[in-house]
Amino acid sequence: MLLCDIGNSSASFLHHNKYFCLSIEKFLEFKNEEKVYYINVNERLKEHLKLKKDFINLEPYFAFDTIYQGLGVDRIAACYTINDGVVIDAGSAITIDVVSNSIHLGGFILPGIANYRKIFSQISPKLRCELNTQISLDAFPQRTMDALSYGVFKGIYLLIKDTMQNKKLYFTGGDGKFLANFFNYAIYDKLLIFRGMKKVIEQNPNLLL
Amino acid sequence: MLLCDIGNSSASFLHHNKYFCLSIEKFLEFKNEEKVYYINVNERLKEHLKLKKDFINLEPYFAFDTIYQGLGVDRIAACYTINDGVVIDAGSAITIDVVSNSIHLGGFILPGIANYRKIFSQISPKLRCELNTQISLDAFPQRTMDALSYGVFKGIYLLIKDTMQNKKLYFTGGDGKFLANFFNYAIYDKLLIFRGMKKVIEQNPNLLL
Numbered sequence: 001m002l003l004c005d006i007g008n009s010s011a012s013f014l015h016h017n018k019y020f021c022l023s024i025e026k027f028l029e030f031k032n033e034e035k036v037y038y039i040n041v042n043e044r045l046k047e048h049l050k051l052k053k054d055f056i057n058l059e060p061y062f063a064f065d066t067i068y069q070g071l072g073v074d075r076i077a078a079c080y081t082i083n084d085g086v087v088i089d090a091g092s093a094i095t096i097d098v099v100s101n102s103i104h105l106g107g108f109i110l111p112g113i114a115n116y117r118k119i120f121s122q123i124s125p126k127l128r129c130e131l132n133t134q135i136s137l138d139a140f141p142q143r144t145m146d147a148l149s150y151g152v153f154k155g156i157y158l159l160i161k162d163t164m165q166n167k168k169l170y171f172t173g174g175d176g177k178f179l180a181n182f183f184n185y186a187i188y189d190k191l192l193i194f195r196g197m198k199k200v201i202e203q204n205p206n207l208l209l
Numbered sequence: 210m211l212l213c214d215i216g217n218s219s220a221s222f223l224h225h226n227k228y229f230c231l232s233i234e235k236f237l238e239f240k241n242e243e244k245v246y247y248i249n250v251n252e253r254l255k256e257h258l259k260l261k262k263d264f265i266n267l268e269p270y271f272a273f274d275t276i277y278q279g280l281g282v283d284r285i286a287a288c289y290t291i292n293d294g295v296v297i298d299a300g301s302a303i304t305i306d307v308v309s310n311s312i313h314l315g316g317f318i319l320p321g322i323a324n325y326r327k328i329f330s331q332i333s334p335k336l337r338c339e340l341n342t343q344i345s346l347d348a349f350p351q352r353t354m355d356a357l358s359y360g361v362f363k364g365i366y367l368l369i370k371d372t373m374q375n376k377k378l379y380f381t382g383g384d385g386k387f388l389a390n391f392f393n394y395a396i397y398d399k400l401l402i403f404r405g406m407k408k409v410i411e412q413n414p415n416l417l418l
Contacts, residue, residue: 092333110361111329112332118328123301123302124302125252142276144278147315151318155364155367159360159367
C-alpha cells in the first residue's frame, strides 16, 4: 500500500513501511504505478490531485469528533489513533492538538522552527543566525544566538507544558524528535499521520477494492 | 532637546515631550535644525549617520552593567532607568530583558506580533489572517484565527510570566500597550527608551555644549 501526506513544502510517502519524502516540485513529476492513498493540505495542489489517476483522497473518510472549524486533515490524521493526549506536529508550522476520550478539545498553531529563523533574518541582518539546540532553558541568555533560541524553544516548551497537564505527549514531524527531548515522558512517532491514514483505510475496507 | 531612536523599520523622535515617528525612508530625507541626540540599531544607517551634521550618537555614553555580548543600544536604553524589573520592548521584534539591582541578568528575543502574522502568511495562504486580540487564553481555540492568536499571545504571555517571578513589568514599543493588558500589574511607558537617553545625557552634561 502506498500512502502519501502532502504538505505545503513537501510530500511524505510510506510504501510497505518504507518512508520517503519529495519536494513539491519532485512530487509533481512523480509517476505512480499503484494506487496512492493521500491526504493533502496544499491548496495549490487540490485541483491537480483530482485529475491524477489512482490517487484516492482519504479526507472524506475520517470520522473525527471536533467542533474546530476547518481543522487540517493532517492534524486530524495525526490525532486519529490517539484516545487521550497532546499531539504536536512540528513541521513548517507547529500544530498542537488536545485529544481527550477520542474527542478533539481544540488546538493551536506556531511557526515551525525553520520559519522562526526565517522571520528573524527578515527583521534584521543581526538576527540572522543558527539556533542553539543545546541552549539551557534555565538561565537567561547572554548573546543573540541564545536569546533567539531561548525565545523560540522556551516559548514552545512552556506552551506544551501548559497544555499537557497530565496528558501524554505525542510528537511527530521533522522537528518532533528534537522537541520531544525537552520532556521526560514524550513519544516521538515519525509515522503518526500514516497510522491515522491506515486506521481510516481499515475502517473503510471498500477503499482497497 | 531632540531625541531620536532609530530602529529597523522606523525612527522615533521626542522633541520637547512631543513624540513623532518616521519611516526609515522619510527619516533619510529628514533635515534637522538643531542637535539630534540619537541611538541606532539599524546597520544600514550606521555610515550615513556618521556623516550627518549635528547628529550625536549616545551609544558610547551608556554605562550599563551586563555580560550580554552585543546587547542592542535600544535594549540598553530601555533598561537604563530601571533598577529592578523585566523590560519588554514590543516592536518589529519583542525583546525581554531582566534587570536586578541595576544589573542586567540577560534577555531574549521573539518575533514582533506583525512579524508572526507575516511568517504565518508565508507558510500557507490558509494561515494568512488577522490575529484575534480578544482571544481567551483559558480555552483551547476552535478555528484558525484563534489558533494562531493563542499560539502567539499565550506563548508571549507564558514566557513573560515565567521570566518575571516577582518583578515589575515595564512594557514599551508599538505593541507594548496591548501586551501589558494580559497582566494585572504592568507599567506601559511609551517613552521608556527616551527616558534612558535623557538619563545618559544628564550623566554626561558635556553633551549639551
